[in-house]
Amino acid sequence: MRFLGCLILFCIVSIECSDPEALYLASDYVYVGSYSQELEGPAVDSSGALYFVNPDHSGSLGRVDADGNFSIFIDHLPSGSTANGIRIDHEGNLLVADYTGHNILKINPVTKEVNIYAHESSANQPNDLTLGSNGLLFASDPNWSKSTGNIWKIKPGKFELIAQDMGTTNGIEISPDGNNLYVNESAQRKVWAFDIDSNQELTNKRLLISFNDFGLDGMRCDVNGNLYITRYGKGTVVKVSPEGKVLKEIRLKGKKPSNIAFGGKDGKTAYVTLQDRGYIETFRVESPGQVFSTHK
Secondary structure (H helix, E strand, O other), X not given: OHHHHHHHHHHXXXXXXXXXXXXXXXXXXXXXXXXXXXXXXXXXXXXOOEEEEOOOXXXXXXXXXXXXXXXXXXXXXXXXXXXXEEEEOOOOOEEEEEOOOOEXXXXXXXXXXXXXXXEOOOOOOOOOEEEOOOOOEEEEEEEOOOOEEEEEEEEOOEEEEXXXXXXXXXXXXXXXXXXXXXXXXXXXXXXXXXXXXXXXXXXXXXXXXXXXXXXXXXXXXXXXXXXXXXXXXXXXXXXXXXXXXXXXXXXXOOOOXXXXXXXXXXXXXXXXXXXXXXXXXXXXXXXXXXXXXHOO
């Protein structure tokens, strides 16, 4: 009887662990090649297609359709450009942080035409982006060698410096209600919150949470305002409440998660780019990512 009970328990655990709908259980989504040291910038469009940067080689963009089929979307960006963060606007265009060209690029998803949305030669290296429901666009701008960074507000044809003299600004996200901006500093391991006032300026800077080890990279909010932050080097994604409390830490297969996006039919599937395995990993969550609601 003891053996039978153990066997039943083992079967139950095995079923739970193999269930693709099990919450917060990481699995491989798709293999995108052996060149993975610069995989970054995942974003999901309204059709469920996942875009990301630098598969196969630097300067490329990849695409995985809603059925999980991977292809090279753009083989080479214009000379001098290398993509990092991606956001998708209400028309379906890809807005891409070009850290070597000091640009924000705009890419038509049908024609694949690449245009410069805005350029700023004084920017360090535009790294990641966040896009509000009203078209408000912010970019993080780290200087890795000096462990400093800025935040820019981006408008068509224009960068506007809106916060400076920070640490190595990296992951960046607007809250679902549009009232707050979250920015993390990779080297300093801190996440800051700002109020966004009626003039789209940043005020009331305050520390949301800090960590004692490992780096911080890309991050995204769910519809409830919880932040999902990739912990580069630790191999986890940490879920943090709007009040700055750690709610959960999700263990991944790889150790170098660089960024995260939400998608799937209900918006409750997280996709994580990693820079050490060649795979994009995925896991299920309780609440949809906030971008999912703007696509509906």
